[in-house]
Each structure stands twice: as structure tokens, then as C-alpha cells.
Amino acid sequence: MIVVKHLSKSFGSNLVLDNISEHIYPGEKVVVIGPSGSGKSTFLRCLNLLETPTSGTITFEGREITDPKADIDKIRQQMGMVFQHFNLFPNMTIRKNITLAPVRTGLMKQEEADETATVLLKRVDLLDKADAYPAQLSGGQKQRIAIVRALAMKPKVMLFDEPTSALDPEMVGEVLDVMKELAQEGMTMVVVTHEMGFAREVGSRVLFMDGGHILEQNEPHAFFADPKNERTKLFLSKVL
Amino acid sequence: MDLALIYEAYRALMLEGDATWWQSFFVRFYQAFIEGNRWQQYLEGVGITIIATAMALAIGVVLGVLVAVVRTAHDQQRPGRPKNFLLGVLNLICKIYVTVIRGTPMMVQILIMGMVIFSSSRNYTMVGALTLGINSGAYVAEIIRGGLMSLDVGQSEAGRSLGLNYIDTMRFIVVPQAFKAILPALGNEFIVLLKDTSMISVIGGQELVYFAKNIVNRTFDAMFPLLGAAVIYLILVMIFTWLQGKLERRLRQSDRR
Numbered sequence: 001m002i003v004v005k006h007l008s009k010s011f012g013s014n015l016v017l018d019n020i021s022e023h024i025y026p027g028e029k030v031v032v033i034g035p036s037g038s039g040k041s042t043f044l045r046c047l048n049l050l051e052t053p054t055s056g057t058i059t060f061e062g063r064e065i066t067d068p069k070a071d072i073d074k075i076r077q078q079m080g081m082v083f084q085h086f087n088l089f090p091n092m093t094i095r096k097n098i099t100l101a102p103v104r105t106g107l108m109k110q111e112e113a114d115e116t117a118t119v120l121l122k123r124v125d126l127l128d129k130a131d132a133y134p135a136q137l138s139g140g141q142k143q144r145i146a147i148v149r150a151l152a153m154k155p156k157v158m159l160f161d162e163p164t165s166a167l168d169p170e171m172v173g174e175v176l177d178v179m180k181e182l183a184q185e186g187m188t189m190v191v192v193t194h195e196m197g198f199a200r201e202v203g204s205r206v207l208f209m210d211g212g213h214i215l216e217q218n219e220p221h222a223f224f225a226d227p228k229n230e231r232t233k234l235f236l237s238k239v240l
Numbered sequence: 241m242d243l244a245l246i247y248e249a250y251r252a253l254m255l256e257g258d259a260t261w262w263q264s265f266f267v268r269f270y271q272a273f274i275e276g277n278r279w280q281q282y283l284e285g286v287g288i289t290i291i292a293t294a295m296a297l298a299i300g301v302v303l304g305v306l307v308a309v310v311r312t313a314h315d316q317q318r319p320g321r322p323k324n325f326l327l328g329v330l331n332l333i334c335k336i337y338v339t340v341i342r343g344t345p346m347m348v349q350i351l352i353m354g355m356v357i358f359s360s361s362r363n364y365t366m367v368g369a370l371t372l373g374i375n376s377g378a379y380v381a382e383i384i385r386g387g388l389m390s391l392d393v394g395q396s397e398a399g400r401s402l403g404l405n406y407i408d409t410m411r412f413i414v415v416p417q418a419f420k421a422i423l424p425a426l427g428n429e430f431i432v433l434l435k436d437t438s439m440i441s442v443i444g445g446q447e448l449v450y451f452a453k454n455i456v457n458r459t460f461d462a463m464f465p466l467l468g469a470a471v472i473y474l475i476l477v478m479i480f481t482w483l484q485g486k487l488e489r490r491l492r493q494s495d496r497r
Contacts, residue, residue, distance in 0.1 A: 100412060
């Protein structure tokens with residue numbers, strides 16, 4: 001579904017991603033873990049070109065999105081993204097947050113988008129907040145809305161950039177539950193996270209990144225039970 | 241009771257040097273505002289002041305938005321891709337404009353415009369309003385640019401990640417939030433603009449201060465005409481500040497918790 005070839009990214013002289021090649025298959029739940037500064041967020045943000053790769057190519061469903069001529073807006077419409085800091089639009093109600101993109105990109109008419117929003121809000125149990133503003137919600141509620149907002153575009157893949165890192169501990173669960181449900185429905189997901197429990201339970205594959213490289217990857221049970229790389233062992237011993 | 245008669249009587253006393261403090265106060269006040277229906281001149285001046293402010297504001301906002309859009313679009317070009325040449329040239333022009341306007345005094349700009357560039361024009365008020373508009377544009381541009389830059393990049397990233405194009409992201413997400421953030425600064429700029437219209441009088445533009453100075457020349461008494469002008473400016477600014485407060489409260493609707 002997403003094919004990454006020889007992806008490198010540097011900020012100035014700082015090489016953040018070093019020649020990464022990776023394949024993400026439909027239906028996979030890829031969990032990316034690693035210490036901070038390892039390049040995992042940058043890797044994720046390259047996938048929908050929020051960061052422009054310095055070199056290398058990324059192909060999404062057979063179309064090369066790193067091609068300067070590619071219609072990046074059209075491609076992004078099929079890739080949902082959830083941010084660490086939610087990034088809800090504070091000047092709009094929750095309903096408007098959700099329906100803005102589907103309506104403006106021509107995916108749906110306003111009524112249809114409203115209906116979709118209602119269905120999705122019911123699913124995350126936040127229908128009563130439809131006419132509230134983001135400032136009136138808790139962190140966990142905001143993040144669930146952010147997921148719903150991305151889902152309203154009916155994306156083929158969902159990218160999560162540390163979705164629970166900015167949350168109070170008691171709110172992490174409600175967000176992870178929504179993500180688990182999404183995973184069970186077969187959504188293709190790429191998740192950068194520090195939630196090892198989630199990686200073990202939901203992930204179909206775990207990537208360990210450090211220093212701009214993918215040092216190790218495996219199916220989660222084997223990955224956590226029997227890490228091969230020294231750096232992975234050290235990291236896991238600190239976080240588990 | 242006829243004020244004119246009282247005025248004549250008091251004035252006669254004053255010329256003889258026998259008037260009390262209150263009597264001479266009344267005479268000076270009468271001369272400044274009432275004699276010969278002079279209050280109409282103040283009103284006319286206020287009208288022109290407001291028209292000049294509105295014109296300068298319109299010019300300033302249009303110029304400011306244009307410059308701010310060019311400058312931010314230039315600065316936000318994606319790194320690693322070839323820079324747009326046209327945008328580079330426009331950006332340079334905008335930078336020169338902002339530097340020159342912000343680097344020279346308003347008064348000098350008005351004098352240059354009135355006595356050098358438009359020296360043959362008789363329409364001093366319009367020349368003055370144009371100068372103020374050009375001047376204000378530079379400041380408004382920086383205010384807007386500051387507002388656009390102050391917004392968390394996550395906002396535009398969220399918009400773009402949903403597949404919205406640049407224009408829609410700006411229109412629905414960035415600009416409404418930036419506008420709310422810059423409103424106090426814009427209000428400030430508007431107040432400065434309103435008061436700076438007084439400088440149009442140095443090239444003969446017939447706004448409030450021009451008339452006030454005329455009356456001073458007629459009556460040889462500066463205090464009341466100038467205090468009157470000051471009070472009128474103060475009232476205008478207070479009315480505007482009140483309106484601005486109302487608008488801010490309305491925009492703050494989404495902040496309630």
C-alpha cells in the first residue's frame with residue numbers, strides 16, 4: 001500500500017532519516033517505537049509529505065507521491081492523520097471541525113457530511129459535544145474528535161503521531177480503545193507511540209527506530225519477548 | 241436669553257480690561273465655537289477626517305494584506321524545492337516598501353507626497369489620505385504577518401493533512417484565527433491612523449486640525465480651538481475602542497469553556 005524507497009531526510013546538516021526502505025501492506029497495523037529524536041515522527045510525517053523528503057521515493061497505491069507533479073491534496077485526502085497535540089480547529093464547533101474537509105474537498109454534501117459526523121460521534125460516544133467548541137473538551141475527548149475528523153474523509157490509511165503522549169494518564173485508555181476498535185475493523189494503521197501495551201496488543205508489526213534507521217522489526221510477541229539488537233534490548237529494558 | 245448679546249457685552253468689558261475670569265472664558269469659548277457658526281467648521285473637519293481615515297484604512301488594509309500574503313507565501317515555500325522566482329521579486333519589492341515606509345517619518349512622507357510627487361495636485365486631502373494609506377499598509381502588513389506566523393503550524397498541518405488545499409486552509413483555519421489574534425494590534429493601528437490624519441493639514445488638507453488652526457488665526461486665541469479638536473479626537477477614539485471591544489467579545493465566543 002505504501003512503499004518507501006531509500007528515504008532520507010535532513011534538516012540542515014542534521015540527518016534525521018538515513019536511507020530507509022519499508023513496505024506497508026493493506027490492513028497492517030505498523031507500530032513505530034524508539035527513543036525521542038530517533039526520527040520516527042519524521043518518518044511518519046514524510047508518509048503524507050508534511051515533511052518533504054530530502055531524497056528517496058514514497059509510493060501510495062502505485063502513485064509516486066514524492067513526484068513534484070503529484071496532486072498532494074488528493075493523496076492526503078486518503079491518508080488520515082492524528083497529531084500529538086490534537087490540532088483541532090479552535091474557531092469551529094466540533095461538527096464543523098469534522099465536516100469542513102469532506103465538504104470543501106467535494107467528497108460529500110453538507111447534509112451527508114453532517115450525517116457522517118453524527119454516526120462517527122455516536123461511535124466515540126461524543127454526540128452531545130457536536131455543537132461544543134474544542135476548548136470545552138478534555139484532552140481525551142479532543143483526541144477522539146481528532147480521530148473522527150480524520151475518519152470523516154474515509155481514508156485508506158491512518159497515521160498516528162504519538163496520539164496519547166499529550167494526554168493525562170487517565171485519558172489514554174479512551175483514545176486507545178477507539179484506535180483498537182479501528183484496528184479490528186481492518187483499517188491500515190501506522191502508529192508512532194510509546195504505548196508498549198498497545199503495540200503488543202494491536203500491532204501486527206513493530207518497527208524499532210533509532211538514529212534515523214529502522215534497527216529491528218518483528219511481529220510484536222517475538223519482538224518484545226526476544227529482541228535481537230543490542231540497542232533494542234537497551235530501549236526495551238528502560239521502557240518496559 | 242440671547243447668547244450673542246451677552247457675548248457682545250462681555251467682549252466690550254474684556255476690551256476695556258474689566259472682564260472677570262468667567263466673562264473672558266465665555267468670550268473666548270464663544271469666539272472659538274459659536275461666533276459665525278464656527279462649530280460647523282469643526283463638523284466639516286470631522287467629516288473629512290473620518291473620510292480620510294476610511295480611505296487610508298481601505299488602502300492600508302489592501303496593501304497590508306497583499307504584502308503580508310506575498311511575504312508569508314515566500315517564507316513558507318517548502319524547503320528543498322526550487323524557489324519561485326516571481327515570488328522572490330515580489331518579496332523583495334515588499335521588503336523595500338516596508339523598510340522605506342517604516343524607516344522615514346510620517347510627516348516627511350506627507351510633505352514629499354504633497355510638495356514633490358503631487359505638487360501640482362490641488363486635492364490635498366486625497367493626497368494626504370493616499371499617503372496615510374501607503375504608510376499604514378506597511379504597518380498593517382507586519383501586523384498581519386505576525387498574526388499568521390504566531391499561529392501554531394499544527395493548525396495548517398491539520399488542515400493540509402485532511403486534504404484541504406492551501407487556499408481553503410488559509411481561508412477557514414488560519415485567517416479567522418489570525419484575525420482574532422491581531423485585532424487588538426489592528427485597532428491600535430487604526431487609532432494611530434485616525435489621529436495621524438491631523439498631519440494632512442501640513443500640506444493644506446482640510447480636515448479637523450486645518451479648521452481649528454484657521455479659527456486660531458482668526459481669533460488669535462489658540463486654547464479653545466485646539467482643546468476642542470483634541471476632545472473631538474478623543475471622543476472618536478473612544479467610540480471606536482468601544483466598537484472594537486464589542487467585536488472582540490463576539491470573536492471570543494469559541495473560547496468559552
